[in-house]
Amino acid sequence: MRKAFVVVFALFFLASSVYAADVAGVTMPDTMKAGDTDLVFNGGGKRTKFMMKVYAVGLYLKQKSSDADAIMNADEPMAIRLQITSxxxxxxxMKSAIDEGFENATGGNVAPIQAKVDAFTAIFKDLSNGTVYNFIYVPGKGVEVYKGDNLSSVIQGLDFKKALFGIWLGKKPAQNDLKALMLGK
Incomplete structure (x- = not known):
């Protein structure tokens, strides 16, 4: 009996350590991979619009940080996980909101990365409630864009990565309280 309890407890502990971060009712993994680099959950929250939960989002870094500018400008592995919740x-x-986010993140200067933004927003053409997207930045390669477990595209350039992460972490983020939560504040 005691041995069975220990086994059940150990299994529960292992299962809960893989998916332990609850973000607005969405379970986010504690860790992700960017290439060969392990990333840890930095923070996350829910995006709301007109009091409706739109999506849950989490930020993953090599090590925890609350410095938005350093994160956006870093040429190192990191990721954002986004799950549609409505x-x-x-x-x-979604395309309109992402386009607005890029406008805000670039201070209105989207033109140099417009083709990359268009390629990125194309992944949202078949979204539905529960759809999970992972945006994984790998230096020297670009942002790997996953819909579910499927790699949809790779968008090259640190300029694009900075603007993408700037949607949530920039001076004019999608939502101020969401930015703070993603930064672990």
Whole structure:
């Protein structure tokens, strides 16, 4: 009996350590990989619009940090995980929101990366409630864009990575309290 309890406890502990971060009712993994680099969950929260939960998002770094500028400008492995949490989010609404985010993140100077932004927003054409996206930056390679477990595209350039992470961490983020949560504050 005691041995069975220890086994059950150990299994529970192992299972809970793989997915332990609860973000707005969405379970986020504690760790992710960017190439060969292990990343840890830095923080996350929910994006709301008109009091509706739109998506849950988490930030993953090599080591925890609350310095938004350093994170955005770093040429090192990192990731963002985003899960749609509403059936009311349409592909057009998501594309519009992401386009606005890039406008804000670049101070209105999207033109130099517009082709990359267009390639990126194309992944949202078939989204639905529960869809998971991973945006994994690997230096020298670019941002690997996953829909579920499937690699959709790789978008090259540190300039694109800075703007992408700037959507949530920039001077004019998608949502101020979400930025603070992603920074672990």
């Amino acid at each position: 059936g009311l989010v349409t592909p057009d609404k």
